[in-house]
Amino acid sequence: DEDEDEEPPAEKIKRKSPEQGNRPPSDLARHDVIKGLLATNLLPRLRYLLEVTCPAPSVVLDILAVLIRLARHSLESATRVLECPRLIETVVLEFLPTSWYPVRAGPAPSLHRVPCAAAMKLLRVLASAGRNIAARLLSSFDLRSRLSRFLAEAPQEMALPLEEAEALSSEAFRLWAVAASYGQGADLYRELYPVLMRALQAVPEELSTQPARPLSMQRIASLLTLLAQLTLATSSTTPEPSSDSAGAIVSATPSSITWTQVSGLQPLVEPCLRQTLKLLPGPKMWQALGPVPTACLLFLDAHYQAWSQQPSLCPEDWLQDMERLSESLLLPLLHTPTLGSLWDSLGSCSPLCNPQFCVRAPEALPSLVSLGSTGGRLSLSLAGSASPFPFLTALLCLFNTLARLHKGLCDQLAAILATPGLQNYFLQCLAPMAAPHLTPFSAWALRHEYHLQYLALILAQKVATVQPDLAINTALHHSLVLALLSRLLPGSEHLAHELLLSCVFRLEFLPERASGGLEAADFSDRLSLGNNKDSGCGRGALLAQACQDLPSIRSCYLTHCSLARASLLASQASYQGELQRVPGLLLPVPKEPLLPTDWPFLPLIHLYHQATDTSLGPPPADTIGTALRALQWVLVLESWRPQALWAVPPAARLARLMCVFLVDSELFRETP
Structure with a gap:
């Protein structure tokens, strides 16, 4: 009976968040359609349909699609799906069986007791919600044996229609990859090593098959x-135990995979990359490859990261291998005209430069997460088939790793920053524009675009630090750094922290200090004030002092623009590949950027609040220093980067500067 499987009332009360209270489902649905649906006992009803009524295949696929939407909403929703009595057991037993009768191509009379790719996708989305859910799926539902079953055979040998078999194999690889992103499922690698090697050795033959099958390319990329x-x-190290809330999300289980077990993969993957790059001049053939070249580049990036962190190996070996890869593959690639066309198409595919890509459909609901599919998007968009963003982002990711590990390659890799298409794209991103509308899809797309910008800017920072003579367009790069910092969304805390730490207050990114900017500031003041007398403390002298005080200014803003520690640690783990610290792969739909548009004035605002609100504790000891550093930085921006403050109206700037006069009279006393 369905009523017997419903949760006890006490358990339901525990699950309700404080904001839900005893609100009826209709009220919850007005705020969040997913929460409203879950409040109607939808999950037991869907389980009843799958388990008892055995509906038609189209109904089964629709139910699985609904469950995927529910699981993708949030960690709370994914947990509800996982803990619904017998729901996941039914999905696994009925739609991921380990044995089945052969199924021919064409419409199937029933999907029960037949492997279904949508069911595997549901488990993958659930695992993406959090590392604990992934661990429970692997341990409680016998997914290890099912992964082995669906990966041990090639798609052509699975007694299923070829398209369904390839989709099922792709989803199995993706589910395993999600578990591996938490440092889980490593024991399967030893068991399925022959299977993986056989599949990897067959990749060159599949790549040479014309025309390329999209599902086959997705399987290779997976x-x-x-x-x-x-x-x-x-390369993951066992994290130290922590007593704070962020440490609670960390699993201290070390990886059981050693470098010796994976070091032989590169000689098999690199030829695949070379084979795909030969198709770069043909746009149609290149698009048919889908995500394969991107996956090859990301594998090489992971390979060199892991290789460089093996303490028992000689650094000279991986340094020489980086030089070999750079000279034989990457540098010739930079000078190919076709790669230049990819850079040129960044602006036309950018959701930031084309706000119409981010417009919400009239019937779309903000709480119904939908990332959109490639098939439903324009080919010239970030998620389209002709998008250059995935490949170029992976290329920049590899370049950053090489430049970080082998500083001698910076001068060669710097050529990528001089690409005209990249410079034009940066200029488009700096043009005045309205803030993009944040929807689930636009937030996903903007995160990818901001990641590409971040990688390019970090590479420019490395080049400017190691080879200052080769640094070009540093003022343009610094302007984009400031714009990017004010646009980054929640989930990118690590990027914001790194920009504040290494790029925003970088002296090399202020070429005006050495190219007449100080003298020009003094001359401008004399013209505007009509005073030819040199007082010795003009704007040029103040700017020169601010340039000298940049380390102190950076420390001030790192303190007052600090991000939530738990979010920062989770973001760092995700971006740096620290698998033992990754809490989950799903990100919430943001409502606003990480930092406010007036972030340069945050130290002054904080001083004002601390002076007027006694509940916040005593004012900081270095009030004068904090105010001075903030005013110095605002002066630098007003003088050399005025576009960074365009989003703050003049009246708002003046109001924030007035905080200085409302903080403390000690600020205006002369020092003895």
């Missing part, structure tokens, strides 16, 4: 993504 995650697992 395989390479899995191998990249398994390779990163060899």
Whole structure:
């Protein structure tokens, strides 16, 4: 009976968040349609349909699609799906069986007791919600044996229609890759090593098949993504126990994969990359490859990251291998005209430069998460088939790793920053524009675009630090750094922290200090004030002092623009490949950027609040220093980067500067 499987009332009360209270489902649905649906006992009803009524295949696929939407909403929703009595057991037993009768191509009379790719996708989305859910799926539902069953055979040998078999194999690789991104499922690598090697050795033949099948290319990319995650697992260190809330999300289980077990993968993957790059001049053939070249680049990036962190190996070996890869593959690639066309198309595919890509459909609901599919998007968009963003982001990711590990390659890799298409794209991103509308899809797309910008800017920072003579367009790069910092969304805390730490207050990114900017500031003041007398403390002298005080200014803003520690640690783990610290792969739909548009005035605002609100505690000891550093930085921006403050109206700037006069009279006393 369905009523017997419903949760006890006490358990339901525990699950309700404080904001839900005893609100009826209709009220919850007005605020969040997913929470409203879950409040109607939808999950037991869907389980009843799958378990008892055995509906038609189209109904089964629709139910699985609904469950995927529910699981993708949030960690809370994914947990509800996982803990619904007998729901996941029914999905696994009925739609992921380990044995089945052969199924021919064409409409199937029933999907029960037949493997279904949508069911595997549901488990993958659930695992993406959190590392604990992934661990429970692997341990409680016998997914290890099912992964082995669906990956042990090639899609052509699975007694299923070829398209369904390839989709099922791809989802199995992706589920394993998600588990591997938490440092889990490593024991399967030893068991399925022959299977993975056989699949990897068959990739060149599949790539040479014309025309390329999209599902086959997705399966290859999923395989390479899995191998990249398994390779990163060899470089993960066991985290130290922590007593704070962020430490509670960390699993201290060390990886069971060693470098020796994955070091032989590169000689098999690199030829695949070379084979795909030969198709770069043909746009149609290149688009048919889908995500395969991107996955190859990301694997090489993971390979060198892991190789460089093996303490028992000689650094000279991986340094020489980086030089070999750079000279034989990457540098010739930079000078190909076709790569230049990819850079040129960044602006036309950018959701930031084309706000119409981010417009919500009239019937779309903000709480119903939908990332959109490639098939439903324009080819010239970030998620389209002709998008250059995935490949170029992976290329920049590899370049950053090489430049970080081998500083001698910075001068050669710097050529990528001089690409005209990249410079034009940066200029488009700096043009005045309205803030993009944040929807689930636009937030997903903007995160990818901001990641590409971040990688390019970090590479420019490395080049400016190691080879200052080769640094070009540093003022343009600094302007984009400031714009990017004010646009980053929640989930990118690590990027914001790194920009504040290494780029925003970088002296090399202020070429005006050495190219007449100080004298020009003094001359401008004399013209505007009509005073030819040199007082010795003009704007030029103040700017020169601010340039000298940049380390102190950076420390001030790192303190007052600090981000939530738990979010920062989770973001760092995700971006740096620290698998043992990754809490989950799902990100919430943001409502606003990480930092406010008036972040340069935050130290002054904080001083004002601390002076007027006694509940916040005593004012900081270095009030004068904090105010001075903030005013110095605002002066630098007003003088050399005025576009960074365009989003703050003049009246708002003046109001924030007035905080200085409302803080403390001690600020205006002369020092003895």
